[in-house]
Amino acid sequence: MFGVVARPARWVLLVVLALCLLPLTAQQASAQAAPAPAPLAPSDSITIHGSLNAGDVQQAGRLTRDGHTHGCEAPTPMAPLENATPLRRDTHNLQNPYDTDRCIVVEADLSGCAGNQTQVVAYSAFNPANPAAGVASASGFSTIATMRFGFRVAAGASYAIGVNEVDAGSGCPLYKLKVTNAPMASTTQGDGANGFILQATVNAFRNQLGDAQARQEITWDDVPEAAADPHVLPADYYNTVQPRGLVFTGPADIRVSSDGSGPTAEEFGDLGLFPDTHFQPFSFLRLMSPVDEPIAQVAFRVAGTNTPAPTSAFGAVFADPGTAGFLIPRAANGDPLGLYVPPAHDDGLSFYGLRFPAPVIHSMSVAGNWVNGVQATAFDNFVYADPGFRLGLAVSGPGRVTAPGLSCPGQCSATFGSEPVTLKADPSETAGVRWNGACAGTHGATCVLSLSQSQTSASATFVSCVKQATKVTKLKKKLKKLKKAVRKATTRLGQAEGRADVADARSDLIKARKKLAKAKKKLKKAKQSLQVCLG
DSSP, X not given: OEEEEEOOGGGHHHHHHHHHTGGGSSOOOTTSOOOOOEEOOTTOEEEEEEEEOTTOOEEEEEEOOOOOOOOSSSOOOOOOEEEEEEEEEEEEEEEOOSSSOEEEEEEEEOTTSTTOOEEEEEESSOOTTOTTTTEEEEOSOOBSSEEEEEEEEOTTXXXXXXXXXXXXXXXXXXXXXXXXXXXXXXXXXXEESSHHHHHHHHHHHHXXXXXXXXXXXXXXXXXXGGGXXXXXXXXXXXXXXXXXXXXXXXXXXXXXXXXXXXXXOTBTGGGTOOSSOOOOOSSSSOOEEEEEEEEEEEEEBSTTSSOBOOBSEEEEEEESOOSSXXXXXXXXXXXXXXXXXXXXXXXXXXXXXXXXXXXXXXXXEEEOOEETTEEOOEEEEEEEEOSSEEEEEEEESSEEEEETTEEETTBOEEEEOSSOEEEEEEESSSEEEEEEETTTTOOXXXXXXXXOSSEEEEEEEEEEOHHHHXXXXXXXXXXXXXXXXXXXXXXXXXXXXXXXXXXXXXXXXXXXXXXXHHHHHHHHHHHHHHXXXXX
């Protein structure tokens, strides 16, 4: 049974429309016409609530659970039909409204299915008589908890999300689907039997990020044995001890492999995963693995601070990658920006790197191959663009520009998070400021920037207005004297006796007033000139 489609508040109007069309968005019977696709709002997610109940329409069987996570990379083979047992199902029809290929991410919460295993599958076109036809993607697992998968959808294309029970008659009282339409990332990927083979792929990704100043890299080899397995690595180790702008936010604990000189055997001896060394390292010796949970959540900061800051690119080396690992970049609100699966290579290595045109990755979900309750994939190097927005200033003339971490000339570049940056011009003498670059068009002593690119430049030129200010000061003094002369002439006229004396006093007053009027015009013009200079 189809349920409720929910959207963030800004899409209230679309929600109302979706609710009005609610009865049409699930296929109620094969004789009914296919419902019209409902496009996702730009860069947004929808949430679908539904249930599988007695009397719901059915499909002929289900897919085999192949244990593969599927993502938005090039399409991978899908599993065949497991059986032809009639199973209850819902189908939700959607569309990509963009004129480019997009990455669709499906995140399912099946914890409301009363412990009954439930399967979620994406289709380019759904045929209930043959659920193995037209499969675009699937999680590779049925579950009673949460699952996720991704797939690429062509510009303007329609697609369907199917939900079915695994065991006939089991049903599901409540399932929740979050479907996100995200732009495709540029990707760099490769795999090999050893680090020498993989080196060219990793180097290519490094070069795409720029020089060493523009990127960060974690090899885990700087972690001392005292902090390695069996110890849990402090979540902020790579933002405090090693200020690389990366923190782990759970739910998994993070362990770095032992070199064998401590209380546990080499690699992850405390976990008892394997009788001897198992993983092929990429950089040197140490590796990293989440513990007790399959997913490591990573957030980014301006290196060495608590300021949240996005990155534009992230890549990871997977050691012994299986078929269930993935990378999910996430936006500031937690919405996925895609789901990408690294190449599998038994006993070898693979690398997967993601890049966006601007810093939009606020956090990452990183998972290896989770098998039988243990982490069967470890991680070696993390390579990512330096988190935050780098702002560079150029200042000339009599003054300086300041902001948190900036005082230029002197300290003329700094990295900022997502909050607006306020630049303040502080002239060292009477001067105006001319803003250019990212501040072009700004007037006055303050420029407020909302940074959106990895590298941003702004400039301020201070123009001396001392000459104009001096002229205004002199004219004000002259005006003061002329006002005094007018008052004196006015007093004399009031005290004059005799026709000749009165005429002489009136003439002096007229002259004084003319001089005053002329001086006022000059002062007004000088003030205007000063204002133009000051900007």
